[in-house]
Amino acid sequence: MIPVQGVEGQTIAVLGLGRSGKATAAALAAGGANVIAWDDGNDTREAAAADGLTITDLTRDDAWQGVAALITSPGIPHLYPKPHPVIAKAYALGVPVDNDIGLFFRSYATADWEGFDRAPRVIAVTGSNGKSTTTALIHHILKEAGRPTQMGGNIGTGVLSLEPAEDGEVVVLELSSYQTELARALTPDVAVFTNLSPDHLDRHGGHGGYFAAKRRLFAEGGPDRAVIGVDEIEGLYLADQLSMGPADDRVIRVSSGQRLEGTAWSVFARKGHLAEYRKGRQAASIDLRAVTGLPGAHNHQNACAAYAACRAVGLAPREIEAAFRSFAGLPHRSQTVAEIGGVRYVNDSKATNVDAAAKALQAFDRIRWIAGGLGKEGGIGALAPCLGRVTKAYLIGHSARDFALEIGHTPYEIAETMEAAVAHAASEAEPGETVLLAPAAASFDQYPNFEKRGEHFTALVRALETR
Template sequence: MIPVESFRGRRVAVFGLGGSGLATAEALIAGGADVVAWDDGEAARAVAAKRGIPVEHLEGIGWASLAALVLAPGVPLTHPKPHWTVALAAEHGVKVIGDIELFAIERRAVCPSAPFVAITGTNGKSTTTALIVHLLRHAGRDVEIGGNIGPAVLGLKPLQPGRHYVIECSSFQIDLAPSLDPTVGIHLNLSEDHLDRHGTMANYAAIKERLVAAAETAVVGVDDSLSAAIADRIEQRGGRVVRVSNRRPLAAGVYFDHGHLVEASTGSATVVGDLGGIGSLRGAHNGQNAAAAVAAVRALGVDVRTIMAGLRTFPGLAHRMEQVGRLNHVLFVNDSKATNADSTAQALASFERIYWIAGGKPKSGGITTLERFFPKVAKAYLVGAATEEFAATLEGEVPFERSGTIATALEDATRDAQADDAAEPVVLLSPACASYDQFKNFEVRGDHFRDLVRAIPGVAPVGPGA
């Protein structure tokens, strides 16, 4: 745990008692704050009370006495309308922050020399985060990982000068962290997502920009116009920017070129990584992820030889292009983390002969933007609430079955892929949908798929780098 001593002796309200909320309340209490916590769910309140966290409804607590309201990231801040606690905070002039902001405040106060790497982007941030951690650990560094991936940030080991904190940040978390100042801030890309939470694309982009705006080194993907503009603005203000791309060479920065990662500066270009044959980093989209990770660890002083060796041993990220098994010539890939069409596009672009399991709770736009990949899809197997919407898009373009569930879809896809004489037909779970119609979250969905695949007689596991 990281005790938050910056609020010692002051009263702080915490709303939302899931994993991050519980860790936040305990870290504040450990640091000497007077905490009052609440959650609309009775079960969550019971868990908090059992852990010694003071639980009291926040409506009548005397808001004028509060130093801050710490909000769980899933609680609406502005859209579709502010949560009732946010409205009360505004009425009484109480600042509203999140656990990432508490971490940033405490790091500045206690241990500003502790390297802090923060990562965001619409797509690719979890893979990039995991790869940075892997490369740093391969270099012998003491590394903690958390935030939007893994443990809540305040549940990590206490701040120490040599300890690196690699923190994945969602837009929800950044929105609650006005003073983010990482050692290395990484922004990968921007595409339409979470507009129900942020209102407009301009507001969404501005929130993402906050993560890199005050970073000592800003690593910014420049393959979309909004992100390229972010890099330009930071540079114009005199900030240090390292641009990354998986689409074109750069005069300065790190870019992906025909399987190689190239670091360019002052008229020279050096190969700093080779992704050839690394199954866990297959696909052009992983060129951007790897380029950003390499730029980050280079900024932290990791040498090229260590990077090269570390890339070769990267096991990949669960649920993101995760190779989970092989049955003769058929490869099974768990891409359950692909909860929108842009993320699924990266998976479809990575394979040539695909038996595609798609569907769940649909998002705005469905899969119409994926039409350019339809020639790669031998057949689609539709599941969940999106079935009819996706069927209408695929009609006349891609053969499909209404499979209903992932178990049935896997059975159907395995049958068809085994009969395919292509060199490597791929059974791909890449839903392009949220999971909430049939599963608690994408992790549960991906675990279910992986378990089903490994229960198929004759399936062999696929290891790192395969």
């Protein structure tokens, strides 16, 4: 646990008592704060009270006497579509609102660091797609290189549940737009922007607000190095805003699919090969085609971002290349589950939007595509350029029939359930084909989350192996 600094003797309110809320309350108490807490769920409040937390109804005006700050969990709206009533009350009373990410960045550095030979570093990763894979890959590379490292944030451990820093340690954080938008302190040493595609637009008041939430990690934080994916206009804009000119090597531009020239430091992948250029000269090259844990152009972009971040903290190209080859990938993200009878089965349940599904479809040829669920606004018409790779689609869930109307002449069947989709795809697949779960939809019509959907697909595929 990382005790929160600067709160001793203060009354701090915590809103939301899920994983991050409970960890925040504990870290505040460890820092000497008097913690009061509230959650909208009665069962959650009772469980927290049983654990010793002081439950105070923050919807009441008399609860705010002497409260110095409100710390809210990331899933609770604080601006759009409208603020939670407790947050609105804090605004009206002039009580500062923050989250656990802000507390982490103001509390991670301690006086103990003066005795370290090498100061700890923080790498923070944000973006729309690929940030979990990029975060996990950076963490894996650091471990393989023998660097002390922890991983947390939106993946793995909550930030305040991380252990205090070791000498020379690198903490790798995945940060969502929900987390970056509100944090009052954002000071990573290296900040990574993977890409941007429409998502969570209701929460951010539109596409511009969504990008602005991501941009805060760079504009507010002033990282020593910024790794920026420049395959979209937002990335190009952000890199330009952060750079003082072509010779400024504080910005490392990253791309999958285009050669980057004319800037001081760039990392890009083309035709399966990663290249690093510094000051106009090639510094390294890695063949990514044989790295089974990173299939497809979207994962090659992740590889470039992770490579650049690790180079920014001093790792050598050969160390990074060796770690690439031992990276198994993340569950539910272009994860190869099995190869049965020459047919590859891939779980990309995390592909919950059109952009992520497109990247998954572009990574493979001759695809038996399992798609559907709770479709998102705008439908899947934008996937049309990718459908030439699809041999047949097996559509499931609430939006199956809507999807069928949008996939043109692509052969399909309405499978309804995952069981039927996997069974029919497996019976019809031929050697050399890929059965790909890339739903392009949320899971909530049939599953509590994308993880459970991916686990169900994986279990069904494992059952095929035993036949």
